[in-house]
Amino acid sequence: MSKYFSIGEMSKLHKISIQTLRYYDEIGLFKPIYVDKKSNYRYYSIEQFSKLDVVKYLKYLGMPLKEIKDKLEENNEEILKLLNNKIDVVDSKIKELELIKKVLNTKKETIETGLKVDDIGKIFKKHIPRRSILSMEYEDGFSIEEKMELSRRKIANILEENVSVFYGGVGGLVSMEKVKSNQKVIYENSFVTIERDLFNKENQKSIKTIPTGDFICIKYKGSYCENYKYFKQLIDYIEYKRIQVEDYMYEIPIIDPLSTNNKDELITEIQVLVKKREIDLRCLV
Template sequence: MRRSFRQRSDLLKVHYLTIGEVAKLSNISVQTLRFYDRIDLFKPIKIDPNNQYRYYQNTQLYYLDIIKSLKYLGLSLEEVKSVLTLSPEELVNYLADQENRIEEEFKRLIETKEVLKRKKEQIQSFVLESSRMHICVKKMPAQKIVKIKTSNISINDIPNMEYGVISKVLEDMGSVFDTLYGGAYSLDRYESLDDIHYDYLFTHTVTDKEIDINFEDVEISTIPEGEYLSITFALEDNAYETCYQKLMDYIDQHQTKIEPIVYDVWMPINFAASNEDEFLVELKIRLQAT
């Protein structure tokens, strides 16, 4: 049966609530409601002049729900006060902006989680590696990198300027510099380490943001997925030369079909600035897909 206009009006009949009742219904403490009153955020509809009791209309509970929702978004009380003055159209635009902000924050958290995951895997692969100075085959996923082309940087150089440029690019992308970094050079039989010159230096990134790179010879690239010959060692004495030779001998002995690019990846294992530098290094060469 259809309700009459009077019956519908009765459903919306206004009645008053004490501050204790509002606190119970809204799950907000009495102290908080009094504070909201003092800062003109949420005021009672009337105050009894005889006993100073605060009374609210039941319809006001709707505004408390809005306040709680805005606080959940991380807004300060001053920001909440400002939002409550917006027109419906302005509020829609404001909430759309907040939705975009949350989406960006969500992406950042996903990237942060990926960085933590990769860092854990790096430590497990490097620091906890049980087969140091022994060749193994590793299956590796594609890795997104920021790389800078070089022509005169050798293994024994310290390319601070080049990594500074990469760091600036990562900052512009909203990412951070990875403590694991490296370079790529052609596989060959070198007389000494001084003869090895990198084609490019790189570090990893996990962000998907697209930016205009304003540095010459810098680009976003990918180390392809696949199986890699890998050898890990602490950088000391002649370990680099020894392990590089082991890779060359393995390839010759097994007639392994490889892509002739060596990726060397460096990871510091002594993070205290006051201590001497210590590094673990991984040399890896991608096997040709069969």
């Protein structure tokens, strides 16, 4: 009986437990080629090795055992079709993981940059590529603090649903005209910069775009409650220089509450987009 392998030998050769081989036998997925009627010992042949390899491979791909059993009874074309489908699934997962890695790297780089900033309170210009943002409007019937917190929680829920993690970085949209007329910061909504392709079609309805362009910016350090003076400083500068800008101002966290428990260490950047027709006509910073 040298051409046969005992269940123990089969277990060692294929790195699979004896209990698993017995279970495969019970459900008819992978049966021994010979069973001794007296001892009830199971024996396998070399010809069965490749079949067990296929079982292990398809199980590695995440296929249920019942489906594996059905596929083993089909022809090679069906197996090829299955492999192509699994490759598509893997490619999709790789793309998703690459996007998540990009999101996390961006967060990491933002924090690293924030820790090195030496231009707090200084006004500067920079060019920023187009950004996708997940925006959430405020609900009526709440105080401004409650509206902001509720909006941030809804954003976090969508992020956790699509990206599996809430990575912070929630910013606020502010109208320059309302800041000037009310002499305080009034948020229109909350948003977070995202990778659009990570989100399902339903949630993509909440995704908007900040266009590419030159932005006049200022960074401030500390609590958001003390941000009015920096908004005013930026607005006064823009009016003094007669720079034509869009009305909306974007408040972007660099070091946010998820990165530090100390409000004094928070770093935030206020950005306002220069109108395109004025980019080359004004002497900016």
